[in-house]
Amino acid sequence: MASAVRPNGNATQNGHVPNVVAPLDASRLKIERATTLKPIPAPGSYSFGDIHTDHMLVCKYHPSTGWSAPEIKPYGPLAIDPSSNCLQYASNVFEGMKAVLNPEGKPCMFRPRDNMKRLLTSAKRMALPAFDPEALLTCISTLVTLESRWIPSLPDHRNSSLYIRPTMVGTKASIKVGASDEALLYAIVTPVGPYFPVQKIGGVSLLAVSEHVRSWPGGTGGFKLGLNYSPGFVPQQAAAALGYDQVLWLLDEDKKITEAGAMNFFAVAERDDGGITIVTPPTDGTILPGITRDATLVLLREHAKNPSANLLNVPFPPNVQIEERPLTVNELAAWAAKGQLLECFGTGTAVLVVAIDRIGDFDVSDDFEDTGSAVSEIKEKKRKMREITLKGGLVGLGPVGKALWDKLLALKEGREQYMGWNVLCE
């Protein structure tokens, strides 16, 4: 674990590199406890992401010395130079994870090593220094354990958790356009309830957007970078102004679906032969390779392969097809027109699984000019909009989405175990 790293942070094969610097080393973790602890708000009394707990994890990288000793210390502002790479050029990467108390009352996480691996991949894409992912996980586990009084527990398994936000930002204090060889790696935690307001759990609505494009081939949509998110704020405001909860991101003239808000997208359709097809867009670099997305696919495929084991407690027809392939909004519309669109849902760490019950789409070619504020232009088009709805006007999760929700929540909460996905904090 504590192998030597070079100034660029990559592990070396031997110790003979002259400028060896310190690796991220969990055994050097220092803990400074807050002198007074904050009161815990009642679950359900706050919005997603607003609460700051008592402590945070911080570690710094400098090319001449490597990683500093990680520190858990009282939550508070970071001192960032105004010329820092992160503020100037957005070399910021992050992860989203959740901790809950398992039935024995112990904090546990869902597939945390996948988050560590993805954070490392994101850091590499931003030319930020590498780190030992296992060391970071150990430090995060210690932070979660220290903050475990903040883990909320709603009755009836409504997806309350302690959300964990590992973050890494380039801190080189120079406005020269180029990679930052200094970095700050930190993690904060925040108690969260359901991502969407309770009344919305029935299902969220999406506005299909073509005039703003979240990601493209050769872009950065396949990495978890801060910069993939702020370009969506204005389209999100436009969607909200039209009465939709989130944006359905499209790509190209054929309106390929990439993501739904900050979630991966799944559709369940009835085929003419009576079987069902479950489709999600492929991880071709234009969508985030979601960990909940991956877990969903693994569970669906295992269930389809061995129906008698009844992994998901839902009957699948014998000829179910599970497909990772490009999916267009026009396909959804065609299925809906024939009454064959059974379910749509989004997956993600924040939401787990959430029903999508309607999609607004401009069934016209887009001659939209980007003025930075899309509301007025979109409003003009509203009368030309079609709505895609589910078979029978279904609202809320259908049988596939509900089975996935139940299974993933049980795995997340440690009530069940599968492939070692539930990991205890130490």
Place this chain on the structure above:
Amino acid sequence: MASAVRPNGNATQNGHVPNVVAPLDASRLKIERATTLKPIPAPGSYSFGDIHTDHMLVCKYHPSTGWSAPEIKPYGPLAIDPSSNCLQYASNVFEGMKAVLNPEGKPCMFRPRDNMKRLLTSAKRMALPAFDPEALLTCISTLVTLESRWIPSLPDHRNSSLYIRPTMVGTKASIKVGASDEALLYAIVTPVGPYFPVQKIGGVSLLAVSEHVRSWPGGTGGFKLGLNYSPGFVPQQAAAALGYDQVLWLLDEDKKITEAGAMNFFAVAERDDGGITIVTPPTDGTILPGITRDATLVLLREHAKNPSANLLNVPFPPNVQIEERPLTVNELAAWAAKGQLLECFGTGTAVLVVAIDRIGDFDVSDDFEDTGSAVSEIKEKKRKMREITLKGGLVGLGPVGKALWDKLLALKEGREQYMGWNVLCE
């Protein structure tokens, strides 16, 4: 100027909006001087963007109160909450401007109102609060005047200046994905010499890159956002590993040129009829609408329209064509093959005008897989690369580029005036 603004920062038509908040007001500017001043390093002894001067300008926006009184205070770190929108989702915008001493020894800037206008447009795209651009310019002018001892002055007009970096970042302390209604607006300054090392002024080399794409229709490449820059760090490292100074960004299978590094791109070609064509890609949302680019086009067009006035001190043939239109790297290669590629140059605030004397291009279709580190993949392709060079192996600025350099530098330095572009700091 001090008109009422609403919480979203947009100016109102009247004062009857109930929740009126404070506008950005230069008359409230407070100045706290540094108690000890730093020594000024010798011009030429430092790299672009590394020096921090004595003071910075800072102003905060909160939706309930509006803009705080702007402050000029000692340069130092900013206190940023770890959950801040800017660190998490990269809602960061900036500008690049330069101040020099005019022949009377007074600090002056080049077209600063265009920078203020563009910053406002960028802020709107990031859903950040609006501000009075004239008030910000007044505050920045005051900062430059206070820091005027830092304005370097190289002999022989080698483009030394005090670079000004206005920056605005979203500071809402919540990891909820959405617009930040709190912001920090600040400006720092730094003395700079030529952007590229002196030995490079002869000309920079570009590696044409298709496998990473800087911008896209529906993307954010037409705005000056921090997030447009960090995705270029890895491609830039790959270009440097292959011996090129900067990346030439391409778009689509036909390899349309968008930008060169962080500069706008111009080519000058000889036509079969003996005339010359000067081409630059259009501001279609995929390139930055550069202010130096615009000044270049204005000067070229005015010179072509009225050759006898000899605005640029360079003879143009009577049938010169100045074109804003899509330009592909294959067109450049075709011109070069016929000995008709006369000049290529980049424009930008940092470089003013810089010669491009060779372009490396993979003359193969790209089946590149993005692994986050492009060096090894690119190296494999190196043997398949063609080099595009200028007619006669020209190195350094040709007659058009040199005439623009001379004129723009004279305007920037206040030795000449045109259309009120040179503006004194007050």
